[in-house]
Amino acid sequence: MSDIPRRRPGRHVVVIGGGISGLAAAHRLVTGGARVTLLEASGRLGGKLRAGEIAGVPVDLGAESMLARRPEAVELARAVGLADRLQPPATATAGIWTRGSLRLMPKGHMMGVPGDLAPLAASGVLSDEGLARVARDAELPPTEIGDDVAIGTYVAERMGRELVDRLVEPLLGGVYAGDPYRISMRAAVPQLFELARTHRSLLDGVHETQQRAAGRQQPGPVFMGIAGGIGRLPLAVADAVRAAGGEIRTDTPVSAIGRDADGWWVGLGAERLAADAVVVATPAPAATRLLDDLAPAAAGELASVRYASMALVTMAFRRADAEGLPSGSGFLVPPVDGRKIKASTFASNKWGWIADAGPGTFVLRTSIGRFEEEADLERDDAELVAMSLKDLGDAVGLSAAPLQARVDRWDGGLPQYPVGHLARVARIREHVAALPGLRVCGAAYDGVGIPACVSSAHRAADEILAALTPLAQGPGSGE
Structure with missing residues (x-):
């Protein structure tokens, strides 16, 4: 590796991971006065939040809503300019296909x-x-x-x-x-x-x-979406980070992190990036690799985190072919009933912005795959679409062929929280806290929902900012 470049004045924090957790941490840090560099290994930001389209209609291809009764995600959306795009579901009526x-x-x-x-x-x-x-x-x-x-x-x-x-x-x-x-x-x-x-x-x-x-007045809807897709949220956060002076680099995998007499460094192949602190906001397997030498006890705990994979099948139909469908938001399917799909969302019923964008089109999606029941995910896309159509026909009588269908696979998308999970997370944080200037956050710790991920990110960022405050006030800090 080349020599570590000389540190510039100011608190420099490197955030590893460009999902919503890493982006939320970067936003919290840069608005708190830190100089931030976010590194994402892939060419896309957002992790499991991804907006796209089908048959010309905008849709979410990953997570589609966020819990609104927890404030963190909604407040972040408002902070990055999405207040006027926040929308509750058009219907909260759901079904269950069973017996x-x-x-x-x-x-x-x-x-x-x-x-x-x-x-x-x-x-x-x-x-x-x-x-x-x-x-x-x-x-x-x-x-x-x-x-x-x-x-x-x-x-x-x-x-x-x-x-x-x-x-x-x-x-x-x-x-x-x-x-x-x-x-x-x-x-x-x-x-x-x-x-x-x-x-x-x-x-x-x-x-x-x-x-x-x-006996209490309920404070608004339980869930909230974003017109154009929840996948707009990470992109808006990234824009806000850049506007505040932060740097975001995609297609930049991190090979190692370490410490020396001058502080932290982050290895990017032949390059080393100097930092005053590091936030690891990756899924557990990547965090395990990065922490293996620095914090082997934490890495050992992270190595035990297991993940479920799933596929989302999104289909667009002619509106006339979907007129007989129920008016609700969709339905869940218990595994005990032996079906292939585990849920279906009638997206054009659930979200007004989808219905408005495609008045002649009806969009729905199904999900396939459960923890340790993922053999169906080895099938090709056409088979997953056919399986979905078979179950939809049996459940709601839908017999039409879709105008377009797409399959998005989320391999290792959902961390599992077995008995003792919170104790494991406490041990991980205790081991990591022994290394000043290092924190972890993400779905593997405090919850898989968007608000929980944002909260986890804010906790990590706030602890880093608190630790770096004496540095910022010291000689040569420029503040």
Whole structure:
């Protein structure tokens, strides 16, 4: 490698990774007064957020919405000039395709755990035996929960496997594409975990929570999208970083990071980039490689993070061919029903901006692939489209051929949060914190949703800025 260039005055932070976590960290750092260089190995920014089009209609090809009840992502969108493009879904009505019929999603639940049996019974999602088993929760003695527990295991013990398999799993799978009998309740649904700790009955706990919520004014929609696609968010953040003086380099893989007497350096093949601090905002496999020599204990923990892969099949139909489809936003599919798709989103129903952009076109998409059930992802694109059309025909009677179809594969897209995940994250952060000027952030730590990723990024950036403040005020800082 060439010699490390002499450091210029000012706090220079290198952010590794150009997904929404890395971009949010870079934005927080540059607006906090740091000089920032963001490095992305691929030729595209945004990670799992990607906007595109089909049949001339703009669509999201990755994540399509963000939780609005958490403020971080919406506030970031407003900060980078997207306030006038924020839009709630046009419909919040969703279905679940199970037990041979498309049924309305029952209301009044917390990630599938009901607080009232009446809506669940009316939905027809569970059999009479399954409903009776759920009702037994109110009679059972308390169940020990310990420091953590798999959400499926705990709910099945309280309310039966049928509820888990037909309602909890598809709802949880829409977020993690994972196995509810392995996913940490404490990490994935912390509110439910607290109810399990403080209430003998889950039914009673969820019911009390719903009653309290009913007495409060709800602050707007639960979810929010962006006209033109959530994929616009990372691009707008990147523009804001550049406008504030930050540098963004794509097609720039990082080969190594290290420390010497002068501070941090980042290896870019034959080039070394000097830095006062480094934020690693990559998925766990890349973070493992970068931290292996510096923080082997943290790298060892990161090496155990596993990921689910999935494919999104996006299709455009003539509007006339889709007139018989339900008016809701789409439906989920429990794996226990043995179908290929795990969900379908009626994008032209769900998002007004898609309907407006293609009034003669109907856009929908399906998702395929679950953790350790990814054999179908080895099929070619045409087979995935055919599988989707077969299930759509059975579910909603759609028989027309699409005007256009495309398949976007997200290999290793969703980190899994097994029991003990939060303890693992705490250990990783403890090991990394022993190296001043180094932080990590991203979906592998605090949540896979966009707000959680932004929050993780802000935490890392704020800790870096706090650590660098004495440097900025020292001699020769230029401030």
